[in-house]
Amino acid sequence: MKTIKKLSQLLKAKFLVVIRKEQDFSVITSFNISSGKTIAILILFFILTFGLSLFLSKTLLRAWFDPFYKETENTALLLQMSEAVDSLRLEVLKKDNYVKNIQRIIAGEAEYLEEFIDQDTALAPQRRTAETLFEPSDATLSILQEMRGTPLELEMGQPFNTGFLGEVYFFPPIKGVVTAIFDPKKDHFGIDIVAKENEPVKTIADGTVIFSSWTLGTGYVVAVQHSDDLISIYKHNSVILKNLGESVKGGEIISIMGNTGELTTGPHLHFEIWYKGSPLNPQDFISFN
Known part of the structure; x- marks a missing residue:
């Protein structure tokens, strides 16, 4: 019970964030933020970072991160070559019949x-x-x-x-x-x-x-x-x-x-x-x- 109460107080605790100038320490701006908001911002940042990384690994950086990328590319190339060979074979048959x-x-x-x-x-x-x-x-x-x-x-x-x-x-x-x-x-x-x-x-x-x-x-x-x-x-x-x-x-x-x-x-x-x-x-x- 005490642990839950302490955790609740920790999440509700507020902090004052003050931004000052380095030269004379005059205040530029300040704002309040609670521990709960800080955790929520960190979680959102992690989700966005993970999503962006996943997107890049499947598109622009796929050749670097996907171990099956080269194999898939070779398979597609082999299929194209097989289709080309089949087309050539048909052309040869047509020429033979001609x-x-x-x-x-x-x-x-x-x-x-x-x-x-x-x-x-x-x-x-x-x-x-x-x-x-x-x-x-x-x-x-x-x-x-x-x-x-x-x-x-x-x-x-x-x-x-x-x-x-x-x-x-x-x-x-x-x-x-x-x-x-x-x-x-x-x-x-x-x-x-x-x-x-x-x-x-x-x-x-x-x-x-x-x-x-x-x-x-x-x-x-x-x-x-x-x-x-x-x-x-x-x-x-x-x-x-x-x-x-x-x-x-x-x-x-x-x-x-x-x-x-x-x-x-x-x-x-x-x-x-x-x-x-x-x-x-x-x-x-x-x-x-």
Whole structure:
């Protein structure tokens, strides 16, 4: 009982706080304060200090005070990297499917089922070069020599203003007579053009060679990737003059017209244009006369 009474008196005890000048000890101000108020002020100061410290440790000073901060940061970084890897994997799958679709188009699988022949096996002829493509005639050798010695600017003609896709103007790949027209209903996704023997085949626009090889049905095939998801395909060639990955200019000679492959009835060029995976009628864009 006495302890409670003493504690009560202590809390109610008042103190006079006087602030004086150091020089003459004159009073500047003074105020009364009890022990209870002093304790309450100290508690409030402690709560504010603790709250501010807690806020800083969770925000500005988190990297210093939180032992799990670095681990959490690394975990978030790993999640971002995992998402990036998943995105890249999906892009690679899309590219693989895109390449497979191009290969199907080039192989003509919409028309018939055909497997590509391994160039390294004995079941198909070796990939053609200037010397080993086929048993050339004297006239063919003369054409090859002439084409290789011709400067590019002499090979290129003026583009036809009547043939365009957006802002792209096309060179005719070959001049001749169209003997088979574009007819998707009959699975004929291009046109057949007959021209003089050993006629050089030119690419219709600037691009990159994405296929340059032999197929069983269509013989020696060249495919060029142009801008705006446009692909041009040249089939039944007797000679391929460009390799996979080479850049070509519009009007540049890429092959020699021929009669290779099982699905040919005579020397001609089978020519296709594909735009974003859909076949187009080449005669809508290019004059072949």
